[in-house]
Amino acid sequence: MRDVAIIAFAQLPSVRRDVTREEVELVQPVVAAALAQAHLRREDVGFTVSGSCDYLLGRPFSFVMALDAVAPWPPIHESHVEMDGAWALWEAWVRLQAGDIDTALIYAYGKSSLGDLPEVLVQQLDPYVVAPLGADAVGLAALQARALIDAGRVTERGLAELAAARRRQAADNPCAQRRAPRSADELLAEPYQVAPLRAHACPPISDGACAVVLAAGDTARRLVSSPAWIRGIDHRIEPHQLGMRDLTASPSTRLAAERAGALGGRFDLAELHAPFAHQEVILRDALGLDDGVAINPSGGALSANPMMVAGLARLGEAATRLMTGQGRRAVAHATSGPCLQHNLVCVLERDV
Template sequence: MDKVAIIGVGQTRYERGNTKSFAELVYEVTRKALDDAGLELDDIDNVVTTTNDFYDGRTIACMAVAEASGSYGRDATNVEGDGTLSAFYGLMRTLSGVYDATIVTTHCKMSEGNPRKLFNQAFDPIYDRILGMDAISSSALQARAYMDRYGVTEEQCAMVSVKNHANARNNPYAHVALEITIDDVMKSPMLAEPIKRLDISPISDGACAIILATEERARKSAKKPVWVRGVAHCTDA
């Protein structure tokens, strides 16, 4: 299989209440990714944007960030939902052999809405929405099922939060970088059993971008490329 590499990245600091517009955030990370890769926009021949109509508060939300991502005069497409899915799609488009360099952008301003109500609207209106389901409660059901099936304890789950916060202390862009213990996680307020306050991510605003390139293009990069070794995705739908 042909190889694809990440040759540039850009991101904002993640925080609550960022006053910049969607387009401003995306333009910032697009420029950072290009600078990081030592490229100009003319070197990009494919653009993948990511939007979430629920959070952005508009339909076809990609229209607000397309030009900020450099899509004018280029092949561009949008993925609705999660930036990870856009990265997968950008990888596939680069592997197609049609494009040499793909920029993938994603953004979110969670603080401008009510995440619990927004997630609830994404559930089935007949069976699930009336139950008040949201991201936390549905994740709690999955977490409990997983723990029961594989014998995982809440303390073991808390280790993930402790590890993630420790990693965040080395990341200048991180929203929350707490020095916590397993006991701290276990004593934090219960949100939806077994998920506690310190198990979940904060409500954050921010954006990020990556540039994916074919092997031939990546080897011409001024920076050492990061090769994509493999990807996988599944959904319990």
């Protein structure tokens, strides 16, 4: 495959409810910042692709106005996925393999604050036999957490300790939303949101946006001093019917990791898109990560979870750490759908 690298990443601080910015106002600053980091003029971008979701915004074609943020004039070569921006990045990586263009701009935005997020996410389920039951995303995640606890793989205290650790890490991330330190004991004193999940084991509801620039080969080397090379990237989907899945495992993550070359070898850090605390346990096991790997140094999705953004942000956070010398090799992961239905794995590496 052609060598392609992440060469820039910019994000807005995630907030519970951003009343000052509509979509284009979310996207414009992160696109401008990412292009500046990449030393790239907008007219020199070879391919632009974005990730967003109409149901979050409550209206069709919501991506159309947001496109103004990249000023698509003269007309640009462009696409959009109704998915997390991590899949937009995958489409861009595929597009760069063709060899005729050298750079791509990816952006993602999400305003979960506009609607009632758990109710909105019900609409993701099988419309005939599951969605009418009204099982929301938190409830389904709780089913998964219960299965994991019953399997003896984690305890409620273990989830609280994990959440406390992420908060400590998020304190160093100005873009994180949950940054106030809390001890595991304090977190365990919270009431259940949906048992066995307390608020700390569930993601915050966030508004946010981020942008990434990819470049191939010599272009990447010319534009920045230490590109974060994509050594492998793959994603796999699982059955939608939850009854067909072992919720305590993530075989799609495992398979994607195998295809991306993420099994075996040493990683300095991992950015895992685990909106719920117990999902980090499942993902860590699927990826075979040992205690030597720094997991979610950004604080992860437990600290900020702008829908459609948080997956792409994992890739961007991991790349930024490599580009700034905080490690040489990283694995980044993104997820989509209820209970980790669809998973993307990306191996990133900095030149020595």
